[in-house]
Amino acid sequence: MPYDFLEVALLTDVGNVRQYNEDSIIADPGLGILALADGMGGHRAGEVASRMATETLVAGLRAAAERFRANGHQHAPLLAITESINRANRAIFEAGRLDSRYRGMGTTMAAAVFHDNRVALAHVGDSRIYRVRDGKLALLTRDDSLLRDQVELGVISAAEASQSHNRSLVTRALGIEDRVAAHLADEAAVPGDVYLLCSDGLNDCVEDADIELIVSALAANLPLAATHLVQAAKDNGGYDNVSVILAKVKASFPVSGAGWLTRFRAWLARVLGP
């Protein structure tokens, strides 16, 4: 993969109301790794949980990527994500079990790993992953939230959702039980795509249409797009911490040696002989 195929801008803000920022964000653009977590738990334990989640996840994914680079094993990003999320989950769960200050802490998680012209996606809880392609916003994740369940099962209508008090009730999180199942997906990624990972502090305050407009209008200046997203959330209330990671695919990123041209040349060399 070319080293600079991905441009990344990331920003986190405490918001207008909260005292602490319990979100955590990390990106490694060179390795195509993005991770975001939104922690929960009393006495700042949410900060601990979200940081453990992103740090453990990124460490695991970096190790997997470096193993791959060193010996050319088949890189399986979804497997690496699953293993790293499980490790993070156990670490947070154990910390909560052993230290009373951390009892009951947990965190949501959204992660993306770019690899071989594809992007592997994972999430737990109500942190989201969007994609903007050709100016159109698509939500690539399904919230683990009671509100989402209510709407999906027809308990309330989508229009009534803005009246609900269940917006911040998540149905799945890291660190709550000894194991967790992350939602996984794997999608084609093409040059020009912009991926957005965000905590619910963004999408609770900014309508999808405005997220779409900001990201597509400002894709040429990714840091400016990130500040505009966070600013829009704060201008609309900023009740929660708000975090965004934006990643723009600048060029195609086939695994080195595995591109069709390379394979074709190798075949040609065999056929034509030395």
Place this chain on the structure above:
Amino acid sequence: MAKLVLSSGGAVVDQCFLDDGRVTIGRGAGNRIVVDDPSVADMFAVISVVGHDYILELVDARQSVAVNGTPTKRRILQHNDVVELGAFHLRYVDTKASSEIDLERTMIISGLALDPDRPIVPDAGDATQDLHIPSNRETKTRFPSGRVRWVRGPRYGETKLLDRVVATFGTPGKAVAVVTRRPKGYYVTYVEGDAFPRVNGDSIGREPRHLHTGDVISVADEDLEFELMT
């Protein structure tokens, strides 16, 4: 903690704390809240609880009931809602409503779908969802309204209403500026290009510049005159 207070002529007749159970309302003696009024059916309404939501629903879907004066068949109850039941008023009081910030704290809860039914293995590849849940509560923020008029360039004489959070001007890839609508007014900021946008002839650099009526923004080969309307 939430509760219902039934009153008649200003006097409290009954009250009931809402916890995890259902609350039935009607004229019949078997209801949790008995409303002794001829206009109220024996089994009139049910309040069920989902997470932090108390949802009022009428037993007979053909009927409606006035909540805060508005005919309603179903409603997620909001703090201080008043349901009119003949000569009686039923008020919903959410004692947490005064500390709204705490309510907003993220918490973990069981989903409505049973866990065994939920996929443990990777979800199907196409994760894109159509279901759109609108963002949030209605925002209390007021945004100004403004517009720009082209005074130089190919769009000379045209106007554009600045009714969205951002509007970009200029030529993509060459020189672009963004005008951002914020609660305290409009700002113009450099997006891309070799030259910074100018306001009234002065380069603005990389920092946002607050706009005033009559300001002229220059970007690429366009000049735009800004007007704050409210």
